[in-house]
Amino acid sequence: xxxxxxxxILLITDGCSNQGEDPVAMAALARxxxxxxxxxxxxxxxxxxxxxxxxxxxxxxxxxxxQLVYAKQLSHTVQMVTRKAMTQTIQGFIxxxxxxxxxxxxxxEDLPPDKRGQVVEVVDELGETMDLEVLIxxxxxASMQHKLPTVEDALLDLSISLHSRIGENEYALYAFPGKRKxxxxxxxxxxxxxxxxxxxxxxxxxxxxxxxxxxxxxxxxYQKKRSKRGLLDDGYIEESSS
Amino acid sequence: xxxxxxxxxxxVPRGTTISGKWNKQTYQIMKKLxxxxxxxxxxxxxxxxxxxxxxGTDSMSITSEVNVLKQLSMVQGTVLGPFFYEIDDWERSxxxxxxxxxxxxxxxxxxxxxxxxxxxxxxxxxxxxLRDLSALHREGWVFxxxxxxxxxxxxxxxxxxxxxxxxxxxxxRSVKEFTEFFDRGYWxxxxxxxxxxxxxxxxxxxxxxxxxxxxxxxxxxxAEHYLMNKIESSQLLxxxxxxxxxxxxxxxxxxxxxRQELFALLQGEKTNVRKNKVNSxxxxxxxxxTRPKAKKKRTGWVETVLLVAFLLFFYTLYLVxxxx
Numbered sequence: 001x002x003x004x005x006x007x008x009i010l011l012i013t014d015g016c017s018n019q020g021e022d023p024v025a026m027a028a029l030a031r032x033x034x035x036x037x038x039x040x041x042x043x044x045x046x047x048x049x050x051x052x053x054x055x056x057x058x059x060x061x062x063x064x065x066x067q068l069v070y071a072k073q074l075s076h077t078v079q080m081v082t083r084k085a086m087t088q089t090i091q092g093f094i095x096x097x098x099x100x101x102x103x104x105x106x107x108x109e110d111l112p113p114d115k116r117g118q119v120v121e122v123v124d125e126l127g128e129t130m131d132l133e134v135l136i137x138x139x140x141x142a143s144m145q146h147k148l149p150t151v152e153d154a155l156l157d158l159s160i161s162l163h164s165r166i167g168e169n170e171y172a173l174y175a176f177p178g179k180r181k182x183x184x185x186x187x188x189x190x191x192x193x194x195x196x197x198x199x200x201x202x203x204x205x206x207x208x209x210x211x212x213x214x215x216x217x218x219x220x221x222y223q224k225k226r227s228k229r230g231l232l233d234d235g236y237i238e239e240s241s242s
Numbered sequence: 243x244x245x246x247x248x249x250x251x252x253x254v255p256r257g258t259t260i261s262g263k264w265n266k267q268t269y270q271i272m273k274k275l276x277x278x279x280x281x282x283x284x285x286x287x288x289x290x291x292x293x294x295x296x297x298g299t300d301s302m303s304i305t306s307e308v309n310v311l312k313q314l315s316m317v318q319g320t321v322l323g324p325f326f327y328e329i330d331d332w333e334r335s336x337x338x339x340x341x342x343x344x345x346x347x348x349x350x351x352x353x354x355x356x357x358x359x360x361x362x363x364x365x366x367x368x369x370x371x372l373r374d375l376s377a378l379h380r381e382g383w384v385f386x387x388x389x390x391x392x393x394x395x396x397x398x399x400x401x402x403x404x405x406x407x408x409x410x411x412x413x414x415r416s417v418k419e420f421t422e423f424f425d426r427g428y429w430x431x432x433x434x435x436x437x438x439x440x441x442x443x444x445x446x447x448x449x450x451x452x453x454x455x456x457x458x459x460x461x462x463x464x465a466e467h468y469l470m471n472k473i474e475s476s477q478l479l480x481x482x483x484x485x486x487x488x489x490x491x492x493x494x495x496x497x498x499x500x501r502q503e504l505f506a507l508l509q510g511e512k513t514n515v516r517k518n519k520v521n522s523x524x525x526x527x528x529x530x531x532t533r534p535k536a537k538k539k540r541t542g543w544v545e546t547v548l549l550v551a552f553l554l555f556f557y558t559l560y561l562v563x564x565x566x
Binding site: 075076083087091108109112113114116117119120121123124128157160161162163164165166 | 264301302305306308309312330331338340414415416417418422427428433434435
């Protein structure tokens with residue numbers, strides 16, 4: 001099996017989008033492009049979860065995972081969601097392979113338990129060794145202001161977990177809304193997430209929540225990266241395009 | 243929680259008979275023992291006697307745990323995790339629930355035991371834990387999610403047993419399951435690569451947890467200094483400081499190293515306190531008392547040499563005084 005690259009969009013937000021394209025539609029588009037959209041909703045203690053439905057729907061149509069957390073638990077959640085989503089994508093991929101061998105109506109559960117063990121080992125192996133690209137989208141609308149330091153911690157924590165893997169990692173960081181545009185690039189693709197402590201203090205918060213346009217930008221960023229690399233590397237797993 | 247909705251298993255009532263689809267074994271549910279993110283564990287009766295039975299929802303994660311249990315069952319000579327019996331599916335009203343069966347460990351939570359029997363047990367139980375970890379590491383595995391909740395003290399003589407080995411990771415891979423307080427990554431004191439020092443950090447934090455039952459959060463910066471302060475300001479932890487410090491800073495490459503130093507530290511302390519209490523029948527006590535003796539002998543020898551040198555010096559002065 002050829003080792004490929006997993007591509008994720010990680011959306012960290014605390015509420016409803018209120019400008020531009022429908023984020024659920026944009027997530028569906030991302031999925032068509034072979035990316036997974038994961039969404040983490042950050043709440044204050046005692047906060048009502050008005051954006052809940054949207055958060056859930058974005059993840060659902062983006063083929064990813066969503067999770068609502070209080071700011072305090074964010075670190076643990078961000079790395080967990082990222083890893084779970086990786087496993088889920090790989091499982092989906094393996095599942096298809098199995099179906100092509102065993103027949104279309106077969107599931108992993110149709111294998112005797114002893115055989116399943118080997119499937120799990122393959123999934124674990126891939127989760128550990130596959131390359132991963134994560135495009136992180138941070139909601140910087142006004143209500144997120146006091147949560148940003150926690151987001152910074154959580155991203156550092158994420159990089160500790162991912163760098164403990166054998167596979168390579170690349171990150172890009174975007175904020176929405178940006179200073180002048182709806183979406184602003186904070187950090188271009190980089191293998192190390194260490195410099196974020198220089199970026200976060202400069203972030204300004206305020207105004208609208210253009211989640212849809214942000215996702216659209218994320219797709220574009222991936223497209224650009226791909227066309228740049230296309231000549232050198234064609235190792236992506238195209239598992240959602242069938 | 244996840245995008246794909248999984249069918250949750252409702253609690254299985256007492257008396258229910260679970261029968262396996264593949265192996266055709268049957269189990270009678272006796273009571274619920276506990277539940278976690280991946281499933282619920284029950285005490286059950288079977289032809290094997292009393293067993294623990296874990297019913298999950300996701301066959302991949304259940305299978306993953308079984309992979310680890312099987313590996314641990316193969317480790318010779320030492321009993322590491324619970325003994326693994328079998329994995330199967332249970333079909334109930336058209337749905338399939340994966341489950342596995344393992345040894346039932348009838349033990350007491352680590353801290354409940356320590357609170358009941360006395361703080362001196364911390365060191366002894368940690369020695370046991372380090373010995374088992376050493377065996378696990380030799381086999382190429384790292385425990386990962388090491389914490390008091392995953393440890394039980396069983397039987398007489400009291401023995402530490404591992405309850406949940408789901409976080410066990412092959413050496414060199416990344417630890418995926420962890421609990422913040424016991425995770426060196428959370429404290430900014432290392433990565434999450436599965437290696438012996440990852441577990442040894444957690445062992446040190448278990449001891450810290452004994453001193454601070456409510457645990458505490460990480461500081462904004464300089465976690466190292468913060469943790470050392472926590473150790474210093476606890477009567478219970480102070481005596482373990484040299485060892486805790488080394489474990490927290492990743493200075494031990496092997497569990498056996500940490501075990502040896504803890505052993506030596508306990509010896510020093512126990513010979514003082516326990517001399518008049520010769521009730522312990524463990525062979526360890528014998529070993530414990532031989533080494534300090536040797537140490538004493540050596541200091542005695544040094545004293546003699548010093549005394550002789552001193553006398554010689556004065557004698558020379560005396561002689562010199564005589565000549566002039």
